[in-house]
Amino acid sequence: MNYYSGRPEDCERRLPREVRVYDLLDSLGIEYGRVDHSPAENMEDCVAIDEALGAVMCKNLFLCNRRQTAFYLLLMPADKPFKTKDISAQIRSARLSFGSAEKLGEYLDIMPGAVSVMGLMNDGENRVRLLVDSDLLGDEYLGVHPCVNTSSLKLRTEDVFVRFLDAVHHEKTVVKL
Numbered sequence: 001m002n003y004y005s006g007r008p009e010d011c012e013r014r015l016p017r018e019v020r021v022y023d024l025l026d027s028l029g030i031e032y033g034r035v036d037h038s039p040a041e042n043m044e045d046c047v048a049i050d051e052a053l054g055a056v057m058c059k060n061l062f063l064c065n066r067r068q069t070a071f072y073l074l075l076m077p078a079d080k081p082f083k084t085k086d087i088s089a090q091i092r093s094a095r096l097s098f099g100s101a102e103k104l105g106e107y108l109d110i111m112p113g114a115v116s117v118m119g120l121m122n123d124g125e126n127r128v129r130l131l132v133d134s135d136l137l138g139d140e141y142l143g144v145h146p147c148v149n150t151s152s153l154k155l156r157t158e159d160v161f162v163r164f165l166d167a168v169h170h171e172k173t174v175v176k177l
Helices: 015-029 042-055 084-091 101-108 118-121 134-140 159-169
Strands: 003-005 031-036 059-063 069-074 126-133 143-144 149-154 172-175
Touching: 003 015, 003 143, 031 042, 031 143, 042 143, 042 149, 059 101, 059 118, 059 126, 069 084, 069 101, 069 118, 069 134, 084 118, 084 172, 101 118, 118 126, 118 159, 126 134, 134 172, 143 159, 149 159
Parallel strands: 069 126, 126 172
Antiparallel strands: 003 031, 031 149, 059 069, 143 149
């Protein structure tokens, strides 16, 4: 795997959802590094991607309440366990479960396996609430997918949680797992 600065030279064979991420980041003047790779199939693949990227990819979970009337995107360290009860009390939403692939595609224009904070750029109606584990905020860099699971980006954490979120009109809710 090779590390590149910025967008691919040729975006012709890239999915439109991926190209829109590069377009937005470039328009905001946000610098990023990129690694192209096959979809990760196991933890060894994930470690190799992290090493090539020079940042740890965060775990991204698309969640909803039992009635599927409230949707959440949870960003957390990859090595932390997820327990719904830890989050439910903090956001006052009982019985969290994983959101459907259909809603993920409809709200964030992402497929399972490529869930990313970058998908919030496609949520113009703010139907998805961003939850961020406090431990991620202390890292200088964040590893995220550009709405596909065949590339990974290295972004400054501050750029994601300030400049990017401001541009896509979303706010973060900090939680502690």
